[in-house]
Amino acid sequence: MISIxxxxxxxxxxxxxxxxxxxxxxxxxxLSYDEKRRSHIIENDELKHHRxxxxxxxxxxxxxxxxxxxxxxxxxxxxxxxxxxxxNDIKELEITINDLxxxxxxxxxxxxxxxxxxxxxxxxxxxxxIPSYDFELQPHWDIGERLDxxxxxxxxxxxxxxFYSLKGLxxxxxxxxxxxxxxxxTDKHGYTxxxxxxxxxxxxxxxxxxxxxxxDNLYHDNEDDLWLIPTAEVPITGLHKDEILEAIDLPKYYxxxxxxxxxxxxxxxxxxxxxxxxxQFHKVEMYKIVDPATSNSELDSLLNDAEDICKELGxxxxxxxxxxxxxxxxxxxxxxxxxxxxxxxxxxxxxTCSNCTDFQARRTSLRYKPDAKSRPQFVHTLxxxxxxxxxxxxxxxxxxxQENGSIKIPEVLIPYTGFDSIS
RNA sequence: GGAGAGAUGGCUGAGCGGUUGAAGGCGCCGGUCUCGAAAACCGGUAUAUCCUUUUGGGUAUCGUGGGUUCGAAUCCCACUCUCUCCGCCA
Numbered sequence: 001m002i003s004i005x006x007x008x009x010x011x012x013x014x015x016x017x018x019x020x021x022x023x024x025x026x027x028x029x030x031l032s033y034d035e036k037r038r039s040h041i042i043e044n045d046e047l048k049h050h051r052x053x054x055x056x057x058x059x060x061x062x063x064x065x066x067x068x069x070x071x072x073x074x075x076x077x078x079x080x081x082x083x084x085x086x087x088n089d090i091k092e093l094e095i096t097i098n099d100l101x102x103x104x105x106x107x108x109x110x111x112x113x114x115x116x117x118x119x120x121x122x123x124x125x126x127x128x129x130i131p132s133y134d135f136e137l138q139p140h141w142d143i144g145e146r147l148d149x150x151x152x153x154x155x156x157x158x159x160x161x162x163f164y165s166l167k168g169l170x171x172x173x174x175x176x177x178x179x180x181x182x183x184x185x186t187d188k189h190g191y192t193x194x195x196x197x198x199x200x201x202x203x204x205x206x207x208x209x210x211x212x213x214x215x216d217n218l219y220h221d222n223e224d225d226l227w228l229i230p231t232a233e234v235p236i237t238g239l240h241k242d243e244i245l246e247a248i249d250l251p252k253y254y255x256x257x258x259x260x261x262x263x264x265x266x267x268x269x270x271x272x273x274x275x276x277x278x279x280q281f282h283k284v285e286m287y288k289i290v291d292p293a294t295s296n297s298e299l300d301s302l303l304n305d306a307e308d309i310c311k312e313l314g315x316x317x318x319x320x321x322x323x324x325x326x327x328x329x330x331x332x333x334x335x336x337x338x339x340x341x342x343x344x345x346x347x348x349x350x351x352t353c354s355n356c357t358d359f360q361a362r363r364t365s366l367r368y369k370p371d372a373k374s375r376p377q378f379v380h381t382l383x384x385x386x387x388x389x390x391x392x393x394x395x396x397x398x399x400x401x402q403e404n405g406s407i408k409i410p411e412v413l414i415p416y417t418g419f420d421s422i423s
Numbered sequence: 424g425g426a427g428a429g430a431u432g433g434c435u436g437a438g439c440g441g442u443u444g445a446a447g448g449c450g451c452c453g454g455u456c457u458c459g460a461a462a463a464c465c466g467g468u469a470u471a472u473c474c475u476u477u478u479g480g481g482u483a484u485c486g487u488g489g490g491u492u493c494g495a496a497u498c499c500c501a502c503u504c505u506c507u508c509c510g511c512c513a
Contacts, residue, residue, distance in 0.1 A: 041473050045482045052482090055494035059441030068493085076493040244433095244470085372452065376470080 001362040017107035020324040037093040044086040106359040108324045109333040115323025128316030135403045139343040140394045141274035162279045169422045176416035181284040189305045191255035196235035199226040204238035207364030209330035228261035232285035233383040245368040251290040275390040282389040288382040295380035299355040306351045313410045316340040332357045343398030348391045353384030
């Protein structure tokens with residue numbers, strides 16, 4: 001949610017920032033509803049003030065045993081009716097304003113390169129050489145079938161297309177990756193591990209910015225009105241909803257493993273083979289709640305934390321900055337990490353690290369007091385995958401192929417897998 | 424799923440329908456005292472929103488949403504959540 005104050009006082013700043021994202025919004029409507037709302041509040045507050053005075057006075061006279069004229073109360077009854085009707089108008093205006101405001105994306109950071117779509121995303125740096133192989137490489141879906149560790153047909157039998165099943169050492173590899181990543185971020189990077197529900201209430205998923213605009217991409221349980229999380233970012237954002245933190249509580253670093261559920265309606269027909277784009281996958285997610293002044297440097301360190309995982313696994317990767325047209329709805333500034341998958345010969349997005357500034361904090365009402373005397377301020381929140389498991393599995397399977405058809409396990413994982421190759 | 428109890432400020436805990444934004448206690452902040460500290464004493468200590476914006480003032484908020492009333496923390500209804508017991512269950 002962007003700040004209504006900013007929109008009121010500096011509409012041009014908002015318009016310019018949004019136009020860099022290629023967004024057109026009916027900001028004039030919001031401003032006129034806002035003006036109407038405020039004028040109603042002024043009128044209503046005066047009426048309420050009047051009513052409070054008269055009622056208090058009636059009470060005082062009653063307690064002194066004086067008579068109170070019935071007609072006086074008749075007059076106040078009509079005042080009460082007027083107040084009720086204004087209350088109602090104001091509430092409706094606020095719902096309208098809130099709904100319009102909640103559909104406006106975050107404003108991009110001034111540093112973010114201006115562009116239309118992913119084709120305008122600059123590559124910031126590349127780490128590691130793309131290895132060359134003197135034998136023919138297989139894509140992961142062939143490897144997985146040949147080694148009997150990924151079972152796509154049976155995954156589909158259970159749940160339909162874009163679901164997969166793992167088996168044997170494939171399952172163990174998945175489990176090892178999750179455990180290792182969690183340990184790495186908690187031990188080496190100072191994150192606190194949290195376990196959170198995978199289904200959340202509507203207000204929680206609104207807070208992270210996935211509703212109202214992106215409900216199509218989510219699974220929803222009608223029976224109990226709960227939403228399956230598309231990422232751990234959603235419940236972690238909600239963890240401190242409606243709280244006012246102390247300055248010494250910041251920064252908070254959280255890491256969580258959860259499954260992620262995505263309907264991927266918009267991606268129909270894309271990436272249909274293998275486990276690159278699926279409806280349910282595991283992910284280790286990093287999350288930061290920070291002092292607003294520090295959020296961009298916190299983004300750099302978040303990105304480094306995610307990169308460390310790629311480095312430790314020995315996977316070549318590159319950092320791509322998302323341009324204004326490609327950053328997500330909630331983000332002010334984002335970097336993607338893409339690892340090289342040697343078998344299908346493409347760069348796979350395994351993490352997006354984002355500074356969401358105060359956008360989610362506003363939606364979820366998450367504030368802090370800079371010091372004991374000052375008023376509460378919104379914190380900044382950041383999130384990034386650390387990392388998405390299936391795509392990392394793809395990269396490991398494809399990049400660590402050996403000439404004899406086996407897969408070598410990266411050194412750091414062996415204590416977790418208990419084996420050093422899959423054959 | 425059944426039965427019962429409860430929800431008040433950072434915490435604890437009062438609150439006959441009428442100066443109750445809310446007693447008392449604890450905590451926290453500032454001050455007095457002190458060489459310093461503790462103790463004691465004095466003062467302050469919620470959030471949102473609107474108007475003025477230096478100061479200040481109005482309104483709303485006692486789980487949430489409705490209702491009764493000139494006036495609701497207090498009465499009525501619905502819902503949510505927490506706790507206890509029974510049942511079921513990984």
